[in-house]
Amino acid sequence: MRCVSRSSGLRPWAPDDAKASDVLQLIAEHSSDVIALVGPDMTFSYISGSSERLFLRSPFEVIGHPVFEFVFHEDLPVLVEANRVVISGGSNDATVTVRVIRGDGSLLWVEVASRVVEHLKSGTPGDRAVIMRDVSQRKALEDELRAMAMKDGLTGLANRRAFDEALSGEWKRTLVAKSQLSLLLADIDHFKKFNDAHGHQVGDDCLRSVATAFLSATSGDKDVVARYGGEELAVVLPKADRNHAMDIAEHIRAAVEALQIPHGVEVGGVITVSIGVATALARDGATAVMPQTLLTSADRALYLAKDAGKNCCKSALLLAS
Template sequence: MPLLIWSGRWILRHPYRLARSCWIRSKELFMQHWLKGSQRKPRLLLVDDQRINILTLHELFREECDIFMAMTGEQALETCRKLSPDLILLDVHMEGLDGHEVCRRLKKDPKIRDIPVIFVTAQGTEEDEVLGLELGAVDFIVKPINPIIVRARVNTHLTLKYQSDMLRSLAQLDGLTGVANRRKFDEELERTWRRSLREKTELSIIMIDIDYFKRYNDHYGHLQGDTCLRSVAGALATTVNRPYDLLARYGGEEFVCLLPNTDLNGAVVVAERMQAGVQALQLEHSGSEIGQLLTVSMGVSAMMANAMDRPQVLMEAADKQLYQAKQAGRARIRFGS
């Protein structure tokens, strides 16, 4: 038996048993980290046309991951589009679409190309690895699989995926208020517009502006102004309940809310809840010409996307309604198409 170092002492032990104790602890630490950050188990997609291979991998990861399975390349791609797994273990040699072709198609699809792929193959030559890496795979596992190696590599790439997702998410947040930033809003508006065009559904936008905010900053100071922005953002965010709705800081003291599959009446209801939420904050604003409390003005617009226009048309319509709300005395909602 090989000689191993363990806790500063030389111990003769079977290497599998020692390694097993190491990955059990590593697995526990990894899962604690993942669940704390994402509030869910990582999603693992197993793709193999041999049921026994899928069952073997399923047994390894069933406790710490949500497992999804596919036995053809077509099923794998469909599952990716529906569920967006965090990692794919993809067999190279399959009937129909083989693993290489599945990976090619995966990386060409903007919606799923960031899902990391680990190839599982019985051929571990340098040529195979080079081809796989050129196609976009992040790692290789050679059959027959070694449970310790498989676990270590899967945990490594799930951790990297989690960190990448976190960085991407942070890049789309406004650093002061914690809601989405302008960049995230612009990207989501484009996607939602295309979806509206495809599904023939209405979408709505609410533009929100804090009344007399420059006076607020001048009177209370910029630090208190930042606190005010965070409070208003929090109040607005509590009224946006559907997972596909989006509240963003548009710039300065302006916020914007994107409501897919929502007509004008529905958007006005959301705006009214937003206005009530801000009023409930009871934030003092002695520089306001409306009263002694902080208020907001809102412009609401809705339309169905069409091939002749761009989403900026909807933005301009909501901005026009916001301008009319401010011209009419502020602290009110104006709406129209």
């Protein structure tokens, strides 16, 4: 180890091994970060005392245990992939952000930076120096900014970007579970005429009221209600079969009609919605391209509802793999 002394200008200073060890120990114990040494088997051989402050675990509870034992299961693939890259020789260092399980069972977002400090005779990576840093505040801010970027500013619903991500993600989960996924596409009937008759401010108020009706009529925390575009709204219904999806669509249609928002002289009556419902069953051998086909089918069902006189729900069914 070589240090720099500033007492008489910049010049190399090489302390004796004992003093260097004391300095390193002092730095490790008083650092706000957790400093550790991990062996080639991904087991902790050393960890600084700051682990007690950050992870609520003493060094004795960590040393001798594998890294994966303390990482939240959903984040394990990130760590496994980083380890694979290092082992394959793709890089001597890696930085990942994962959730660590603290001593009290709570989770903490941590940035883990590791670097190979020794190679075994076989040429494979040996010990690695690891620095772990609390990034929970940064992560919370990132999540807040992401949530804002995924929300429609007018209605407070998920926006088109959030809808696209939700639909894609839910279909992947549907494939794994060999389940089904339903989608509703809705359009406010004669909305352009409503805007023309009452003005855009009233039109915006109407959209917000309809959005609230949609939220009140859906069920389950995993249902995603989004503003698809203009006066079109969409609902992603994970695991919902055709009958359940039609029930939800009818609840939504009735909830919007119950708002009793007067339409205007030209159209008359009150604000209503037409809804297209599509349900995809994940089945081996099916050829439909998903989730695009589900979206197309819901759109076709919506046009059927429009052609049937509006203020109604129509459905379509498809098989996809």
